[in-house]
Amino acid sequence: MANEAAELEVEIVAADHFVWSGAATLVKARTAEGEIGILPGHSPVLAILAPGELGINPVNGERINVTVDGGFFSVDSNRVVIVADNATVNDLATA
């Protein structure tokens, strides 16, 4: 598992639009129980998101912060799908 593709395929979707997708090395999210950091090779998880900020370290470029107001996310075989009720990217690098 660990020596497989060492990056995460991240997809962020909001209820009525697509927000962001790309490859990342780390995704940090806040769940109802606390913060969770997802690295490549993480075991499958389905968790509830708490309102707040998500941090994504993309393979290329600056760290991206996304503000979400609830939702959930799933992780399986290096694919992270973040399903938010509403999400906005606070991308300082390209803003």
Place this chain on the structure above:
Amino acid sequence: MGAQIRVYRQKIASTTSMQKIFKAMELIAASRIGKARTRVAASLPYANAITRAVSAVSSQSEIEHPLTTEPEQIRRAAVVVMTSDRGLAGAYSASILKQAQSLTELLRADGKEVRHYLVGRKAQAYFDFRSLSYEQVWTGGTDAPAFEVAREIGDAVLADFNTAYEEGGVDEIHVVYTRFKSMVTQEPTVIRLLPLEVVEEEAVSESDLLPLYEYEPEPEQVLDALLPRYIESRIFAAMLQSAASELAARQRAMKSAGDNASDLIKKYTRLRNNARQAEITQELTEIVGGADALSAS
């Protein structure tokens, strides 16, 4: 005689102005369809992700959740009917209402009480005119549905679903909407939202198999949070499809109305020319006749 020509002229003028309206409405509908279809496409990733997650939770963990378990006896059903706010869309609203009516009859034949939730002014008008009762109605913005409205509808039906039958709750929820298949075909469709019928998709390859998830916090809580979202997203998807279908139906209806108007204009122009010619002929005959009478005397 002159009166007849005037009547035709008036008819031509009014048909021409109607034709202009039809043309304009056709163009407006056509330009909005693109946007409506884009919105349908934009809502797909969310709907897919949520459906996948709900399937994963409800198929893997044997948890008893009120939203997934079928009640022993279904005594009352809620039907959400999605029509348009405005007319001039051909048979769009009529076919949805017909579908809703036959669903209602079917449910009643099974001995279920039926409760209606309406979306769109056309449905409201239909129910009001027949003095049929309905629970709640949402109007405005059927051609550009907002997610907030979908959420309101979802909350309303879920609240009734979570109420016991004895206290006036419902045991199942159906949605009647128009599925947008293509620009030329839109289909009135009925789906049952609750109790959940999670469609088991056939796993085509290894990667399509649903993984064994860990849940955080507990599967029950995850399902608690997921299902309302799932319902909202299904309702929202149905609203978006209905909006696209409404616009497509309107465009088609306006196109044929415009075509009919130009046919009418052609017909009236011919009749007007006939009448004018008849008038000229008659005038000539009268002059000739008068001259003949004068020279004969």
